[in-house]
Amino acid sequence: MNIPSLVMNDGTTLPALGFGTYPLKGSDATRSVSTAVDMGYRLIDSALNYENESDVGRAIAEADPQDAQLVVTTKLPGRDHGYDQTIRSFDGSLERLGRIDLYLIHWPNPRHGRYVDAWRAMVELQREGRVRSIGVSNFTERHLHEVAEATGVMPSVNQIELHPEFPQAALRGVHADLGVLTESWSPLGEGRTFADPAVAGPAAKYGRTPAQIVLRWHVQLDAVPLPKSSSAERQRENLDVFDFALTQAEMAAITGLGRPDGRLWGGDPETNEEM
Ligand code: NAD
Numbered sequence: 001m002n003i004p005s006l007v008m009n010d011g012t013t014l015p016a017l018g019f020g021t022y023p024l025k026g027s028d029a030t031r032s033v034s035t036a037v038d039m040g041y042r043l044i045d046s047a048l049n050y051e052n053e054s055d056v057g058r059a060i061a062e063a064d065p066q067d068a069q070l071v072v073t074t075k076l077p078g079r080d081h082g083y084d085q086t087i088r089s090f091d092g093s094l095e096r097l098g099r100i101d102l103y104l105i106h107w108p109n110p111r112h113g114r115y116v117d118a119w120r121a122m123v124e125l126q127r128e129g130r131v132r133s134i135g136v137s138n139f140t141e142r143h144l145h146e147v148a149e150a151t152g153v154m155p156s157v158n159q160i161e162l163h164p165e166f167p168q169a170a171l172r173g174v175h176a177d178l179g180v181l182t183e184s185w186s187p188l189g190e191g192r193t194f195a196d197p198a199v200a201g202p203a204a205k206y207g208r209t210p211a212q213i214v215l216r217w218h219v220q221l222d223a224v225p226l227p228k229s230s231s232a233e234r235q236r237e238n239l240d241v242f243d244f245a246l247t248q249a250e251m252a253a254i255t256g257l258g259r260p261d262g263r264l265w266g267g268d269p270e271t272n273e274e275m
Contacts, residue, residue, distance in 0.1 A: 001040035001239050006222065008156040009179040010126075010133055014071060014102075015254045016219055017239065019042030020185070020228035022050045032230045033059035039235055043181075044066075045159075046097070047075035047106055048089065049274065053096035060098055072099050073252045075106035075137060076122075078275040081114035083269075086121035090130070105136045107274035108143045119155075135159070137185075138269040148178075156257040158182045162223055163189025164199065164214060165262035172221065182189045184218050186264055187225030197255040206244050209237060214259060216241045217254045 005013040019041040024032050029052040033044060037059065046056045053074060060072060074097060080089035094100050103122055108115045115136075120136040135157030136143070148154040158175060162168045162184035175182050193199050194210035202213045211227070215238055218225035227238040246254075 001242075003040060003042060003239070004242060006181055006224065008133060008181055009154060010156050012133055012156075013042040014133075014157065014181055014224060015069075016224055017041075017215065018045055018073075018183070018224060018226045019235070020226040021046045021052055022025070022228060024055070024228065024230060025050075025052045026055055028230055029055035029254045030036055030062075030236075032060045034062060035232045036235050037065055037070075038240060039232070042069045042074065043071045043224070045073045045242070047077070048080070048093055049075070049077045049106060052223045057097040061240055065098055070099070071101045071133075073102040073104060074100055075104045076118055077106055078109040078112065078273065079110060081105070081109065081118040083117045086118045087125070090121075090125055100131050102133045102135060102157065103131045104157065105133075105139070106268055107138045107272060108136070108140075109273055109275070110143070110270060111273065115143065116147055116150045119153075120151055122124070123151045123153045124145040132172070133157070135180075137183075137193075138267070138272070140269050141171065143269070144174070144178060144180065154178055155180055157183055159183035159185055159226075161185055161263060161267060162218070162263075163187055163262075164193040164217065164254050164257040165189050165259055166264075167254070167258040169258070171208075172223065182221075184223045184225045187218050187227055188214055190264060193222055193254075193259050196257060198250075202250050204247055209245065212237060213246070214242050214254070216244065216246055217251060220246060220251055
């Protein structure tokens, strides 16, 4: 399966769909990532706080660790914000994963106010060629402007909660203006909209599953979904969304399922603490 790719503001590319690894751990994580890579997934999403970097690294080492198409992603936890801590945290993650192609700040943790220093360190890691691409996760427009103004470097990616009940139209618009690519976490939204006619209708029309319709919606929004599954069958299903297209009206109907209180567990970046 050949996955299309999007161009990032640093000139490199990002596959249009990736594989999420939370909460996979141990041999389950290694096996699931191996299956996903064999099947054609090239974007793998991990984080230090998922406590699975070594397990993911094992799968990467068993595949082709030099594969130029692979984008192994991990994230800096809140407790490691700050300049020196970020460099040290990166070193540890790199040792466990074997390679890091995209490094993200996991959450801004604004109350602690150290994400700008973390970003300065990430800019330095990229300048030294230790990591190909750098970005953030769960940042608001304000946080994006702040790190870019402090360093002159705009994040390449912002990985945010995005699914039909929380379609993030405003922040996606900000990303488009700033040249930041959107990655979608919890892209399936716990399947809460699968039975809604806006999703079930196109599923019947195109002979696809509701999950495929929702993932296709992300792809047409130019948002990169990161579905997680430990079942090979579902991994294949989730990848198989590049040979049909939703109409503008179908896209609008799915986006219309959005609600201001649509977040799955209330993770507001201004207040959530991820350490
Ligand atoms: P998801 O939308 O990937 O949903 C996963 C759930 O859906 C699992 O229970 C899985 O069994 C089920 N599922 C998978 N494929 C299916 C299919 N085809 N049909 C029906 N059910 C299916 O949500 P998620 O795992 O919460 O998020 C995906 C990834 O995003 C995570 O693995 C992680 O990598 C990342 N993430 C990042 C953050 C962040 O703060 N940056 C937060 C949460 C998740």
